[in-house]
Each structure stands twice: as C-alpha cells, then as structure tokens.
Amino acid sequence: MGLDPVPNASSRQVQLADDRRPGAASAGSARERRRAFEALSEEIRRCTRCPLSASRTQAVVYRGSFAPRIVFVGEAPGAEEDRQGVPFVGRSGKLLDRAVASLGPALGEYGVLNLLKCRPPGNRFDPSAARTCRPYLERQLALLRPRALVPLGARALAALDPTAAPILSVAGAPRRAAVGWLFPLIHPAAALRSRRRKERWEHDVRALESWLGSSRLEIL
Numbered sequence: 652m653g654l655d656p657v658p659n660a661s662s663r664q665v666q667l668a669d670d671r672r673p674g675a676a677s678a679g680s681a682r683e684r685r686r687a688f689e690a691l692s693e694e695i696r697r698c699t700r701c702p703l704s705a706s707r708t709q710a711v712v713y714r715g716s717f718a719p720r721i722v723f724v725g726e727a728p729g730a731e732e733d734r735q736g737v738p739f740v741g742r743s744g745k746l747l748d749r750a751v752a753s754l755g756p757a758l759g760e761y762g763v764l765n766l767l768k769c770r771p772p773g774n775r776f777d778p779s780a781a782r783t784c785r786p787y788l789e790r791q792l793a794l795l796r797p798r799a800l801v802p803l804g805a806r807a808l809a810a811l812d813p814t815a816a817p818i819l820s821v822a823g824a825p826r827r828a829a830v831g832w833l834f835p836l837i838h839p840a841a842a843l844r845s846r847r848r849k850e851r852w853e854h855d856v857r858a859l860e861s862w863l864g865s866s867r868l869e870i871l
C-alpha cells in the first residue's frame with residue numbers, strides 16, 4: 652500500500668490478518684491496546700496534518716467495541732457525524748444500524764470507522780487528504796485487530812483492496828486481500844437512493860450474515 656510518511660505508521664501494522672493467526676506473536680494485552688487506541692484517538696482529534704482540519708467541527712474517530720470481530724469501514728464523515736463526532740449517525744448510519752441489528756448474534760462485537768477522519772467540505776471526497784489520513788486507519792486496525800473488514804462502498808473497497816473489481820461486482824461475497832479478509836457491501840447511502848440498490852443491500856447483508864455465522868471466520 653502507498654503510505655505517506657506519518658510518524659508511527661509502519662507496514663507491519665497493515666498485516667492484520669497475519670497478527671490474528673494462531674501462534675502469532677501477541678501485540679500487547681487487551682488493556683494495553685485499548686490504552687494505545689485511546690491515545691491514538693486523542694492524537695487524531697488534535698490532528699492538523701491536512702487542510703480538512705480547518706473546516707471540520709471535530710474529527711470523527713470510531714464507535715464500537717475495542718475487541719471487534721468485524722470493523723465496518725466507511726468513506727468520510729457527513730454533516731451529522733461532523734456535528735456529533737461519531738461515525739455513521741446520519742441516515743446512512745441508521746440503515747447500517749438496522750443491518751447490524753438484523754445480523755444478531757452472528758455479528759458479535761463490531762466497530763465502525765471511516766477512511767477520512769474529518770468531513771470534507773460539501774462531502775466531496777478528498778483523495779489527497781485520504782492519503783495523509785491513511786496511517787491513522789492502519790494504526791486503528793492494527794490495535795483493534797478485527798477478523799475481517801466490511802468496506803462500505805467503492806472508495807472504502809478501493810482503499811482496502813486496490814485490485815478489486817467494481818463494488819457492484821464484488822459486494823456480498825468474502826474476498827481475501829493483502830490487508831486480510833474483506834466482505835464488501837455497497838454504501839448505505841447508495842441503498843437509500845433507489846429501491847433496486849436497497850434490495851441489493853438487503854440481499855448482501857443476508858449473505859454477510861451467512862458468512863459470519865459459518866465457522867470459517869473463526870479458523871482464518
């Protein structure tokens with residue numbers, strides 16, 4: 652993955668799935684990792700490394716478990732997220748939360764974050780800011796150590812697996828990428844735009860439930 656040189660980012664931190672393999676060296680106790688995650692969250696909230704820091708209300712870091720089985724990865728905060736400082740709390744977030752509730756016990760503990768931690772003006776995704784922000788994502792995931800990631804939409808998928816085919820071709824099925832196991836879904840905002848996409852979203856969420864409910868995820 653192409654990385655901008657930001658302190659504390661390292662290529663080792665990208666290898667999440669490898670860290671989770673049986674027999675892999677421990678990356679610290681759960682308590683140590685939680686403490687490190689909280690320190691990282693503070694660092695992100697104070698960050699001024701890209702121009703989005705000037706227009707944000709606040710950085711939007713993470714919501715969910717500190718020991719998630721699955722992490723949903725979105726694109727960037729919207730207006731409501733920027734206001735509340737919490738990822739996926741607008742209309743898209745409500746749809747995601749309904750999906751999460753419908754997954755029930757198959758999901759287990761989970762987390763939600765974005766590629767970009769600060770809202771781009773007009774919700775226009777900023778690739779340059781995303782490159783600058785990328786090491787934060789990698790450090791977050793290295794500390795959270797999920798079993799699999801669920802990229803939400805084309806940009807999250809492209810960031811996590813640049814070799815992937817277009818999102819509509821690959822959503823709804825697990826895939827192995829360099830960062831580990833992915834289960835892409837279309838972005839919830841797209842699902843809100845048309846009935847056809849909503850049906851696709853619901854179909855793919857059911858496929859995710861089947862995958863999560865299978866024992867395969869536990870033996871990766």
Ligand code: SF4
Nearest residue numbers: 698701704768769784
């Ligand atoms: S988007 Fe990322 S790199 Fe830019 S100011 Fe926010 S936290 Fe820092």
